[in-house]
Amino acid sequence: MLSKEQVLQISKLAKLSLSDAEAEKFRSLLGETIDYVKVLEELDLSQVLPTLQVTSITNAQVSDEPKKSLTKKEVLTNAPNKDESYVKTKAVLNKVSDL
Amino acid sequence: MKRLNELSVLEVLEGLKNKKFTSSEVTKACLNKIRETDTKINAFVTVTEELALKQALDADSKIAKDGSKAFDKHKLLGVPYACKDNFCTKGVLTTASSNVIKNFIPPYESTVTQKLIDAGVVLLGKTNMDAFAHGSSTETSDFFTTKNPKDLSRVAGGSSGGSAAAVADNMCSFAIGSETAGSIRIPASWCGVVGLKPTYGRVSRYGVIAMASSTDSPGPITKTVDDAALVLEIISGKDDMDATSSSNKVLDYLNLPVDKTLPKIGIAKSYFVQGMEEGVKDAVLGAIGKLSDSGFKTSDINLMDPKYSIAVYTIIQRSEVSSNLARFDGIRYGFDRSEFGQEAKKRIMLGTYALSAGYYDQYYLKAQKVRTLIIQDFKRAFESCDVIAAPVVPSVALKIGASKDSAMFGELTDQLNEPSALAGLCAITIPCGISNGLPVGIQFMAKQFNEDKLISVAKSLEKLLKD
Numbered sequence: 001m002l003s004k005e006q007v008l009q010i011s012k013l014a015k016l017s018l019s020d021a022e023a024e025k026f027r028s029l030l031g032e033t034i035d036y037v038k039v040l041e042e043l044d045l046s047q048v049l050p051t052l053q054v055t056s057i058t059n060a061q062v063s064d065e066p067k068k069s070l071t072k073k074e075v076l077t078n079a080p081n082k083d084e085s086y087v088k089t090k091a092v093l094n095k096v097s098d099l
Numbered sequence: 100m101k102r103l104n105e106l107s108v109l110e111v112l113e114g115l116k117n118k119k120f121t122s123s124e125v126t127k128a129c130l131n132k133i134r135e136t137d138t139k140i141n142a143f144v145t146v147t148e149e150l151a152l153k154q155a156l157d158a159d160s161k162i163a164k165d166g167s168k169a170f171d172k173h174k175l176l177g178v179p180y181a182c183k184d185n186f187c188t189k190g191v192l193t194t195a196s197s198n199v200i201k202n203f204i205p206p207y208e209s210t211v212t213q214k215l216i217d218a219g220v221v222l223l224g225k226t227n228m229d230a231f232a233h234g235s236s237t238e239t240s241d242f243f244t245t246k247n248p249k250d251l252s253r254v255a256g257g258s259s260g261g262s263a264a265a266v267a268d269n270m271c272s273f274a275i276g277s278e279t280a281g282s283i284r285i286p287a288s289w290c291g292v293v294g295l296k297p298t299y300g301r302v303s304r305y306g307v308i309a310m311a312s313s314t315d316s317p318g319p320i321t322k323t324v325d326d327a328a329l330v331l332e333i334i335s336g337k338d339d340m341d342a343t344s345s346s347n348k349v350l351d352y353l354n355l356p357v358d359k360t361l362p363k364i365g366i367a368k369s370y371f372v373q374g375m376e377e378g379v380k381d382a383v384l385g386a387i388g389k390l391s392d393s394g395f396k397t398s399d400i401n402l403m404d405p406k407y408s409i410a411v412y413t414i415i416q417r418s419e420v421s422s423n424l425a426r427f428d429g430i431r432y433g434f435d436r437s438e439f440g441q442e443a444k445k446r447i448m449l450g451t452y453a454l455s456a457g458y459y460d461q462y463y464l465k466a467q468k469v470r471t472l473i474i475q476d477f478k479r480a481f482e483s484c485d486v487i488a489a490p491v492v493p494s495v496a497l498k499i500g501a502s503k504d505s506a507m508f509g510e511l512t513d514q515l516n517e518p519s520a521l522a523g524l525c526a527i528t529i530p531c532g533i534s535n536g537l538p539v540g541i542q543f544m545a546k547q548f549n550e551d552k553l554i555s556v557a558k559s560l561e562k563l564l565k566d
Contacts (some may be wrong), residue, residue, distance in 0.1 A: 002452075006452075007448075010448050010451050010452050010455070011448065013451050013455060014421060014425075014447050014448060014451040015425075015428075015436055016436055016437075016439065016444055016447060016448070017436075017437060018444075022444070026444070026445060026448055028506075029445055029506045030445075030448060030449055030452065030506075032506035032507070033413060033449055033506050033507055034449075034452075036409070036410060036413070036506075036507060037410040037413060037414055037462065037466075039406055039407065039410050040407065040410050040411070040465055040466065040469055043407065043469060043472065045465065045468045045469065045472075048468040048469075048471050048472060049468070049471060050464055050467030050468045050470070050471060051467055051468075051470045051471045051474060052313075052467060053313055053343065054299055054300075054313065054474065054521075054522060054523030054547075055299065055300045055343050055345060055523065057300070057342070057343065057345070060342035060343070062339045070206055070207065074206035074207075075206065077204060077206050078202070078203055078204060078206075078431070078432035078433070079430070079431055079432065080429065080430075080432075080434075081430075087430060087431050089430045
């Protein structure tokens with residue numbers, strides 16, 4: 001069973017803010033799921049390589065040529081905060097000394 | 100005589116080519132049906148009435164001008180369809196049934212919907228789904244639950260529930276869904292229609308709002324196997340915008356050469372799990388019996404216990420979900436992450452944990468190793484058969500509310516679809532009987548890019564069940 005601190009740490013990594021009630025609920029639900037997947041420990045995986053993708057494709061590339069793309073206006077259609085050319089977001093750096 | 104909205108895709112095309120009716124008439128019939136019954140069923144998030152009527156008029160002009168030649172270039176000209184709301188449709192609201200992007204208007208078209216536009220379709224609207232495809236019942240939609248047209252107290256299945264319900268209730272000629280593990284097969288089976296999950300990489304994922312990138316497969320939900328075959332041909336193919344899409348030849352799935360020898364059918368005994376409803380078991384075995392009586396060779400085959408796939412799929416899917424949903428930052432589009440529903444948050448949390456430092460080897464890497472065993476297991480099975488027959492889901496459609504507060508409802512319901520999904524195989528489900536008044540589907544699975552074998556067997560069964 002995960003601890004409350006672990007649940008809060010995971011929520012921080014996932015950028016989800018949880019209420020105390022949610023954190024407790026997820027603690028129980030996640031615990032149940034983690035217990036369930038322990039079934040994989042029954043299998044001998046010592047000689048097994050992982051499968052990362054199921055196609056036999058490797059090095060899929062496209063040629064590096066300029067093509068018609070979206071206009072600035074189209075890109076900015078859905079941004080909640082924007083000006084003519086930019087998506088606006090919260091400040092990342094607060095002071096010149098942050099640079 | 101069938102109403103225009105009750106026709107299959109091929110019947111609509113035949114009628115249009117022979118000028119028995121117009122695309123505008125078929126489209127209006129579908130829109131009327133949606134108006135009549137969708138307040139009860141809730142299949143649609145957005146109905147694009149104006150656009151549909153315009154597209155139908157355009158189709159009718161093309162047909163008036165070029166006659167049946169118009170259909171050479173546009174193989175689905177004038178056919179009205181419904182699209183799951185996780186496909187980006189340019190200029191048309193696309194929500195993935197989630198409050199996080201309930202106002203999102205895509206500035207670009209997904210490859211699948213672009214191919215359908217090029218084929219001349221009419222878009223009736225976007226269908227309801229489990230939010231971000233996280234579920235097997237369409238109950239986790241942030242908007243509303245889609246009801247099963249056969250019994251309104253039951254779920255349509257998910258996550259492509261809206262699409263399956265729309266087809267089953269004759270609100271459209273066909274629909275598009277997507278499957279990560281079961282999300283086409285389960286709603287198709289529970290609503291009594293055909294669902295085809297193509298091989299992973301057969302159909303481009305560009306413009307599909309991602310769930311688990313290593314298994315997501317867009318595919319058709321239709322009234323007949325022939326319809327699924329035609330739509331599959333239209334939407335398949337290599338796409339430079341999707342690095343995992345295959346350059347494997349796209350066949351003329353509707354007009355496949357007749358098999359000289361019938362495909363061999365393996366019966367997956369371990370998929371008849373404990374607790375399976377007797378009616379489901381009887382319907383599936385009965386269907387296999389009909390195939391066997393008509394000359395198909397069948398044999399029992401052994402496959403790994405589905406319980407391992409449940410664990411593997413839960414870890415891999417939730418890990419990939421946590422990564423894919425990281426893009427929803429409320430900055431470039433959409434609302435704040437606090438708008439995620441409970442199911443999405445739950446899956447993001449588990450995925451984040453499984454990928455985090457100190458746990459990656461124990462969970463994600465281990466799951467990918469067991470995935471290798473699952474793939475090898477199928478390889479072995481396909482040495483003695485061409486397609487594998489199995490039930491789709493251990494029960495008929497569940498009552499609304501059955502999934503509430505479950506830690507792993509989706510993954511447990513999907514257990515008979517997860518192994519083939521993890522291996523990237525293709526599969527099809529068709530209705531094969533009724534249990535307690537509700538539809539039962541049988542599924543056939545085949546090796547990658549063997550959709551032709553699936554279609555061949557499914558068509559044979561469809562014909563036997565009709566006779």
